[in-house]
Amino acid sequence: MHIYHLRKLSLFLCLLGVLAGCSSEPVDEKVLPLIQINDQEVTKAGFLAEFEKSLQKDQPLSGIEREELQRSFLVQLIDRKLIHGEARRLKVSLTEADVETALEGYRQDYPGHRFEAMLQERGLTLQSWRVALKENLIMEKLLDQAVYSRVTVTEMEVAAYFEANRSQFDRPAQVRARQIVVAEEATGQEALGLLRQGQSFADVAMEYSLSPDAEQGGDLGFFARGEMPLEFDEIVFDLPVKRLSDLVQSEYGYHIFLVEEKRKAKRLSKKEATEEIMSILEGRKKEEVYLAWLQDLRARAVIAVDWAQLEVNDKKDN
Secondary structure (H helix, E strand, C coil), X not given: CCHHHHXXXXXXXXXXXXXXXXXXXXXXXXXXXXXEECCEEECHHHHHHHHHHHCCCCCXXXXXXXXXXXXXXXXXHHHHHHHHHHHHHCCCCCCHHHHHHHHHHHHHCXXXXXXXXXXXXXXXXXXXXXHHHHHHHHHHHHHHHHCHHHCCCCHHHHHHHHHHCHHHHEECCEEEEEEEEECCHHHHHXXXXXXXXXXXXXXHHHHHCCCHHHHHXXXXXXXXXXXXXXXXXXXXXXXXXXXXXXXXXXXCXXXXXXXXXXXXXXXXXXXXXXXXXXXXXXXXXXXXXXXXXXXXXXXXCCEEECHHHHHHHHHHHC
């Protein structure tokens, strides 16, 4: 995953913790704001309340670790306020249908009641998740329109990258395999019996497997030697395509494998590597223009942070 994708994800996760802190607060005249960004203020109490929500439950932290996380959280909060201020200035908006479509996409990643369980684990309601999702989608739309639209990758840049990084496109032998993982040998033998009777591997995996990839019918995708546990490599690279393995025991439980496809080792041509190179270069450029754009937002804003208030809090914790 490229850096700019990670940045989008981190901003969304930050939003889930700081959404309330990102709104303007009524401030008592005797209470000095911890953060002031243009005409918006956040008190120390408001900031700390939202910071605590962002931490994992029962997460042990030293005084130094807490201080570092608070400072990082504060910077993210400031950047979010700047970005959403810019979205308002440019009148970036979404329809309710856009939000519902995105919400359904997230739900599909959590079959059954797992979506509701995920919300409960994070202490969120469906409404708070929906509000956070909408804010994140507006931010993504702003970045796509105002920032990433500037990015282009030329054929000359692709060719230059390919020539300078030829060894990067040496592909080792790979297999694409499916697996079923169960805790008990008897359960594994039962699943193996169903497969030998002709039942679909994907269907049996979704019903029996304990592995997260069960939702994809046990599909592990393509991988080379050394990318999976040794027990996997010892079986799948010698297993003929479309042939079931016997029951294989590992520290994770009991496995059944099916090899879907094999790829021989090869060096990709420039044509074969173009899509990957385009993605790499586009990711780098998006990160560069994003940072430059964000720095410009910071330079044009009036930002004040009373760091002394946090330092007093840190001394009390220590």
